[in-house]
Amino acid sequence: MNEAAVEEAAIEWLTELGYEYKYGPTLQPEGVGQERETFQDVVLKGRLETALRRLNPKLPADALDEAMRRVLRPESPCLVEANHAFHLLLTRGVEVQVRRGDELRGDIVRLVDFDKPDNNDWLVVNQFTVVENHNDRRPDVVVFLNGMPIAVIELKHPESEKASLASAFNQLETYKREIPSLFVTNELQVISDGVAGKVGSITAGFERFGPWRTINGDKLDGGPLSPLGVVLRGVFEKRRLLDFLRHFILFETDGSTLIKKVAGYHQFHAANKAVRETVRATQPNGDSRIGVVWHTQGSGKSISMCFYAGKIILSPAMQNPTLVVLTDRNDLDGQLFAQFSRAKDLIPVPQQAESREHLRELLQVASGGVYFTTIQKFGLGDEERATGANFPELSSRHNIVVIADEAHRSHYGHKTRFVGKNADVARGLAANMRRALPNATFIGFTGTPIESADKSTRALFGEDIDTYRISQAVEDGATVPLHYEARLPKIHLEGEAKDALDDDFDDVTEGEEEVARDKLKSRWARLEAVAGSPERIQMIAKDLLDHWDRRTEILAGKAMVVVMSRRIAVDLYDALVALRPEWASDDDAQGALKVVMTGAATDPATFHKHIRKRAGLKSIEKRFKDPDDSLQMVIVRDMWLTGFDAPAAHTLYLDKPMQGHGLMQTIARVNRVFKDKPAGLIVDYLGLAEQLRKAVKDYDGKEERPTEDVSLKALPILREAFGVVRDLFHGFDYSGFRSPKASARIEALAGGVNHILEGLDDGTKRFGDQMVKLNKAAGLCLHLEEARSMADEVGYFQTVHAAVRKNTVGGSGKSLEHMETAIRQILANAVTGDEVIDIFGAAGLKKPDISILSDEFLETVKA
8 A cells, every 4th residue: 555545545535525626737737627827826716716706796806806916925925924814814804995986995805604614615636736946846635725725735655664754744844945835825734644644733843743533522533444534534524624724723922933823633622512512501591500621731721711712702692702711820810811812813802800999890891801810809808808798790791701720629719718817707709709790601621620529619610521631632642741750758758647738738728829828737837847958958959950960961951840838949949059050140031040939028038039020930931931041940839830831841850748630730840742852750859659640540530441352373374373463353344455445445554553552452562473474474475376365465464564563663753853862861861760650650541652751662772
């Protein structure tokens, strides 16, 4: 099976979806169905012109000509800027001036009919030659919408180990560099070798291309269905693709760089489920509870919230809703606000409530708006509390949606609590919110699951709408695996005592802001005194620097150190800079080490240089997120442990008792995908392995896939191996490999690979061992008449074997650069150390990834 067969299968799947098919050479100049004047023409002008007339029957010809000109002649020479401008034209229409009598009036020329898919022109073309700047290139498959090339699909040979997904990606990079005009109107790129398939944008690096594992979002598709088939059916079905183009693409500026982001399958389907549930919950017979979206940390939850918000705002059923985005801390409010502000193509400019009074003013506006607030701003003022007043009603409208980030009971004050020396009642903040907005609907987004015992959170938000678990995110490449290393556990509490201590800390600090979290119970204070002893801090400082030096010899990046108090943070900083003076600087723009914490005027003098105003914290945050900045390491207590995204960070030094969702949120700081980063490393100085095992197991909750136990039998050489291999495929129908249809042959190949990798115990090794025997025997025997009847099946088994080897040795199509980085890491003993375990394996879960840092790979190298 060759690359042409994969191409043929892709065309078959798209034509089954209703796309017209044309062979590229027939469209070119002097072709039998010529639609291009030159090889430089990438837009099929005739189709675009016809579509514009059909979609805009009341607009004059000069308005349509202006729209054509805007599409054909991008104003910016920068490809990404031109692509952004086109995306806005596609989704919003082209603004034109139309003369009505004696006056000019503004109007909109629609490029696409988003409501009626079949009112558009859908075309798939293969071997589409483009010549630009003396470069002659021929992409495999191009998808056109109303004559505009919106997707490029690059395919590779499924049997060749060298023809990987990475090589398909590199081919697209070459196209962008040499024939950039084809990508001005590009919205999606697909890479596939027939066995695997991934989707990305024109700015995405290879590591940011992700799989599309479901067609309709109800279940993950696998088994005999080809991943390429799932991508094409799941993304390119006409109505889904129009929805994707309109609501699930955003552009962001990272410094001076413009980045295009496209939704992953989990984001696309979760947002759409949430929109449907929102419309249901706001109806007269609705229950005001939309539900909870649980997507594990690092998988793009904040962007999913943007996609949801952007689509619900445009929903006719919602009648210009007001969105109240709720967080439980000021730093989270600022982080999420910044994300929504960057998504300005999808969402109106949000406003941030500066005070209780400002929040009340914002929520009394008649309609519309996106407002950010912390839950604390739903508290009563001093005068209201003194008089026993209830929180006032601010709006009785039904189209107000409260979007809560990290929707957990302890964060949102569902309980009435007693605080202070006089036991003044601090009424539940969620109850105040209900009084203020009695007819609002509520949705929660969370990176950790709502505990089954948490009835009050369920009562406010409802049941789970969509889940995206840790192991699924790692398997998809949405996050990197996390590994664990225990070092110098000088303080080790017994399990029950440590759990009780953690519970005490959670109770004492529930719902409090940063400064108030210093008011701790005595047992915590005693542990802090021992953990922060000068001898122990000196020991940790020396070990940490030694460890970090070895890490950075082979993997550049950033580190975060999490400690249990601000005093320890300051003392550890002093110990580290004493050992490495060149890391120190009082200038926020200089220095390799910083402490990130809040403070007050009453703090000790040693704290003052580490306490910064907002601008100083922003400066350090920007430096830490910049992989090229000299800031290597930050020490934190509570700040930056939730919702903070620094992809270059790959090591977390943990010296603070933690458990449950707090622990899971913290370790997720190093699970972001970044260039050739193979995994995040958690270095534990306090003996938290058991809490980590329990948290990962509890918070992943993935059920084991059924496995099939097929016994190996001893039979004579050719027939023995052939029979055993056939037995390995018991239960899987691979007869489609004989089909005349390329799509059926591709599905038989992909299904066979999936069966070996996922359907059998130790399937890769058993299948590989038998294929060595089969290949040797086949080379000697298949010319004999007795063995010829096996030839077709042997060829199929050999094709599956080549694809399985590529998926296990070169698995995700990783480049040589990725492999070299991993090997250097292992050889340098930077990850293995004295005892490094994969936290999924430690939790007793099936390995979610077949990666260069799997236990099997490490053991092979060690051996």
